[in-house]
Amino acid sequence: AQKITQTQPGMFVQEKEAVTLDCTYDTSDQSYGLFWYKQPSSGEMIFLIYQGSYDEQNATEGRYSLNFQKARKSANLVISASQLGDSAMYFCAMRATNTGNQFYFGTGTSLTVIP
Amino acid sequence: DAGITQSPRHKVTETGTPVTLRCHQTENHRYMYWYRQDPGHGLRLIHYSYGVKDTDKGEVSDGYSVSRSKTEDFLLTLESATSSQTSVYFCAISDGTSVTYEQYFGPGTRLTVT
Numbered sequence: 001a002q003k004i005t006q007t008q009p010g011m012f013v014q015e016k017e018a019v020t021l022d023c024t025y026d027t028s029d030q031s032y033g034l035f036w037y038k039q040p041s042s043g044e045m046i047f048l049i050y051q052g053s054y055d056e057q058n059a060t061e062g063r064y065s066l067n068f069q070k071a072r073k074s075a076n077l078v079i080s081a082s083q084l085g086d087s088a089m090y091f092c093a094m095r096a097t098n099t100g101n102q103f104y105f106g107t108g109t110s111l112t113v114i115p
Numbered sequence: 116d117a118g119i120t121q122s123p124r125h126k127v128t129e130t131g132t133p134v135t136l137r138c139h140q141t142e143n144h145r146y147m148y149w150y151r152q153d154p155g156h157g158l159r160l161i162h163y164s165y166g167v168k169d170t171d172k173g174e175v176s177d178g179y180s181v182s183r184s185k186t187e188d189f190l191l192t193l194e195s196a197t198s199s200q201t202s203v204y205f206c207a208i209s210d211g212t213s214v215t216y217e218q219y220f221g222p223g224t225r226l227t228v229t
Contacts, residue, residue: 006157035217045205045220052215091157095216101146101165101209102173103218107157 002027002099004092006106013082014114020067021077021109023092029053032096034075035103036066039089048090051075079111087113118142119221121206127227134193136224138206140186146209147189148218149173149181151202158205164189196228 003026013019025034036048051059051066059066067076079086092106118141128134138147148163150173160173162181170181178200180192193200206221 033215033217037220043203043223045207045223047217047219050215050217093158093218101163102160103148103207103209104160105150105158107155 002029002094002096002102002104004094004104004106006092006109008109009107010110010112012112012114013079013086015084016081018078018080019082019111021079021090021092021111023075023077023106025073025075025092025094027073027094027096027098029096029098032094034066034068035093035095036064036075036077037091037093039091039108040085041088045091049077082113084113084115087111119206119208119219121204121221121224123224124222125225127229128196129229130197131195134196134226134228136191136204136206136226138189138191138221140189140208142208142210142219143186144208144210144219145186147183148207148209149179149189149191150205150207151175151200152205152223153202161191161204193226196226198228200226201228202226 005024032053034051038046049061049064063080065078089108091108122137149161150158159175164170164183204224207218209218
């Protein structure tokens with residue numbers, strides 16, 4: 001069965017500091033993709049970053065990086081130099097070959113950036 | 116931004132009435148999805164479509180039906196709305212079968228069943 005686990009319901013970080021949001025996944029597939037989305041209070045879902053299971057290097061997109069540890073089945077999101085606008089819900093998701101075209105989402109982490 | 120619209124954006128309806136939500140895309144993407152979002156549950160897949168007239172059930176499909184008669188439109192119907200279906204509903208699209216393809220989301224529809 002495919003499963004995404006986000007164990008941090010809420011996180012706080014000081015402005016300009018870095019923060020790590022945890023995500024672990026469970027799949028028996030060899031080919032899968034891992035995604036992070038941001039949902040601000042306005043409600044829209046914004047795609048942030050992608051990591052493929054065969055990618056040897058960690059993905060980076062601006063201030064976002066994905067700490068991918070395949071053996072541990074973890075795909076943590078690192079946000080560097082936090083800004084007030086980073087306050088939002090963050091969702092980890094997975095898409096695997098054997099799940100057809102389905103995506104599986106975690107329950108999310110609420111991040112609050114403190115001035 | 117991906118061209119995805121949802122209508123209506125907000126709806127209040129009474130228990131037992133039918134409700135149809137519409138998702139419209141201008142990206143010509145093959146895959147379309149309906150999710151519901153509830154506190155503590157993240158996003159849960161209701162139904163998805165992998166082509167015109169091709170649909171499949173997701174994790175929480177009971178009480179919902181879908182139809183896709185055109186590439187650009189994906190309809191979600193609650194045959195007889197219940198209070199447990201009060202939620203925020205998101206439509207999403209994706210192109211291609213590879214696991215590298217991300218989803219793009221519509222703005223969401225807030226449905227309240229009284």
